[in-house]
Amino acid sequence: METKGAGRSLAWLLATWGVTRAVLLLFVFQVFVFPGPDVTSDVSVIYRGWYEVLRQGTFPLDDVTWQYPPAAALPVLSPAVLPFLSYAHAFFVLAFLADVAVLALLLCPSRRPGRSPRGAWVWVAGAPLLGPTVYARYDVMVTAVAVAALVAGARHPRVMGALSAFGALLKVWPALLLVGAVRRRAWWSAAVTASGLAALFSVSMPGAFAFLSFQRDRGTEVESLGALVFHVARHFGWQGQVLLNYGSIEFLGPYVGLVSTAALGLTGAAFGWLLLWRLRAARRAPHTLAEAAFTAVLLFTVTSRVISPQYLVWLIGLAAVCVSYRASRMGAPALMVVAASFVTVVEFPLGFLHVVLSDRYGVFLLALRNGLLVAASLTAARRLWHSTVPPAPTAPLPPQPAEPHQTPVSP
DSSP states (O other): OHHHHHHHHHHHHHHHHHHHHHHHHHHHTTSSOOSSSOTTHIIIIIIHHHHHHHTTTSOOTTOTTOOSOGGGHHHHHGGGGOTTSOHHHHHHHHHHHHHHHHHHHHHGGGGSTTBOTHHHHHHHHHGGGGGGGGTSSTHHHHHHHHHHHHHHHTTOHHHHHHHHHHHHHHHSGGGGGGGGOOOHHHHHHHHHHHHHHHHHHHHHSTTTTTHHHHHHTOOEETTSTTHHHHHHHGGGTOOOEEEEETTEEEEESTTHHHHHHHHHHHHHHHHHHHHHHHHHOOOOOTTHHHHHHHHHHHHHHHTSSOOOTTHHHHHHHHHHHHHTBTTOSOHHHHHHHHHHHHHHHIIIIITHHHHHHTOHHHHHHHHHHHHHHHHHHHHHHHHHHHHHSOOOOOOOOOOOOOOOOOOOOOO
8 A cells, every 4th residue: 555655646746747847848938928027038148148158168258247156157058969959948958857857866765764755846846936947047957966966965975075066166055065064075075076177167268267256246136135125225215226237136326335245244144153053063864964055055045145036946956855854854944945936936027027116015025035035044044953953061950958857846
């Protein structure tokens, strides 16, 4: 009976995946038009423009929208492996294959003792909630690398370290996967891989690390947590602007620099907390590596000056790895991330005009989405701490003085 039940559950899982992914492909191939701004234009216009530059053997040095580490050139150039398709269509097919890889990575260990298919369900149900954005950005490819690193982490620390380093050179954030790694082999492997790839890109293509200055000069993007300050302030006469800046819609005007600096301060505080956790953590389980990575990326995301819709792809993938362990305590933060993904597609692209205008509906959507992410971050951090850090020993109570023996007095 258990085998039949497992087989039926797998059939439902694969059927749900097939239907939802077919719908996503229909949207990105524009058989059906998804409401709101065209999210596929990043691939057909921006990525395609970078592709033409990268083919010449150099990075887009004159384009401030190129804000990615050097290995990001690989997914941008990857449609060349499918020359019989247009650039955009080839990219969507490769993004779909990355989605297949994530599902396979989550399903393979689900039959092991202590593992569960819940992680695969989180990915199958959570990713399509973001709409066609999932296949219209290269973040799903980075997420596949990150999921592979975490799945390999418990048994193959060198592989985990190499994949984390490669992911970091794709889009920085996978470096946080190493937060919970305790084996030196993982760190040495990451250091060797990162150094080797960085040197290779630096020698072979000019401008490999020009993205660092572009990132430094970014402001506060309209979907970030700090942006809520200005969305509300606009209703009270704040004299600022909403403009396309460094490839995203950002606030420009009075006090924007202050809020951006505060966001960087919060990121620093988050890293400080993660360092303290690493020094204090004494109880580790097989799922601790994934839970630490999930918590770290959550904290990094909510304190960032930019929270783009595709960032939720990372969080869904990491949440899926966490809940694939039956003993994981990240069920509630994972559900919050899935809920935030649904609110995200309502906010972008469906309601993005309301966000840009800072009207009440737009502010409500943004506050709800960011509130869910903040709640997920705090819950994940609290649960990670309590499950791994032993409570501080309490000092014994001082001995109480004995009561003096009283002899009853005869009447």
